[in-house]
Amino acid sequence: MTRRRPLLIVVILVVLAAGLGSVPTIAQEPPQSCNDPNKQVTLYANEKGPRGRRLGYGRKPHKPRIPGPTIHMTEGDCVQVNLVNDSKEKAGLHFHGVDYTVLSDGTPHNKGCVGPGKSRTYVVSAHRPGARPDGTIDPGSAGYWHYHDHCNGTPHGTDGIRKGLFGGLIVRRAGDPRPDRRPFVVVFNGRTINGRRAPRTPIFKANIGERIEFAVIGHGNLMHTFHLHGHRWADTRNGQLSGVDDMSAVIDNKTLGPADSFGFSVIAGEHVGEGAWMYHCHVQGHSDAGMAGLLVVRGPDGKMSASTKAAVRRWKRIEGGGHH
Ligand SMILES: [Cu+2]
Incomplete structure (x- = not known):
């Protein structure tokens, strides 16, 4: 046993040094506000169509589109999305693929829904890939994601989605090829x-x-x-x-x-x-x-x-x- 102890101490020191020297990428919580005023998006939820039976998100009031505006991000970005609900029904925003706290989850149980005539801000961020302290890979946020309502009709946004409350969210990695036109x-x-x-x-x-x-x-x-x-x-x-x-x-x-x-x-x-x-x-x-x-x-x-x-x-x- 005594012969092995120096080796054990060396191993412990190496592990400690490795832990101190690496940057933990997973421990950080996503931010709850973005400092960059250029990273603000406002979406308006409105009825759509002659009988108003559909719902859509738009960049301008009373100009809903189905699908809603595509949100673009690059890994490292934080975006503040303001939802103005100009419809007569409950609506919200729930994002796939990116980082957010429960405050921006957009679900009823996390109080993320927006009543008619009300508004709310959601904060989402996209991180770069990296290695975790244990050597496994923390994937980046880059991907073809989307957002949708999680409030209308049921706690899962089933009516909202059926009526048109959804849109694309594209997160790019630095160096990804860029299209010549809008996606x-x-x-x-x-x-x-x-x-x-x-x-x-x-x-x-x-x-x-x-x-x-x-x-x-x-x-x-x-x-x-x-x-x-x-x-x-x-x-x-x-x-x-x-x-x-x-x-x-x-x-x-x-x-x-x-x-x-x-x-x-x-x-x-x-x-x-x-x-x-x-x-x-x-x-x-x-x-x-x-x-x-x-x-x-x-x-x-x-x-x-x-x-x-x-x-x-x-x-x-x-x-x-x-x-x-
Ligand atoms: Cu099909």
């Missing part, structure tokens, strides 16, 4: 895309060669599969491979359950050219019910070719022919 946000909810059925679903447009980005979110009670024609991406955090020998699967179809989300960026028309490329849910009964839209790849000058225009017209006519 295309696709929310599969019930048998709709962004609350609509073809041919009134979004028609996204880009010029050939541009980097375009999709953020895809599932909601409701159904399982979906997102498929994009003519383009494929890596099944990784942002759709990119780390090198030519990266063995990650390359896919053009991905399963999406409720509250799942993923995203990727691709080069519009790469290897396939201009045209009207469909994106849709590949559950056949869902695409037949109207869960389909278009990615229109225009020429490098931003002009749609005659054949692309004709294809878009045909698509609208065919999809407008009634759903099953």
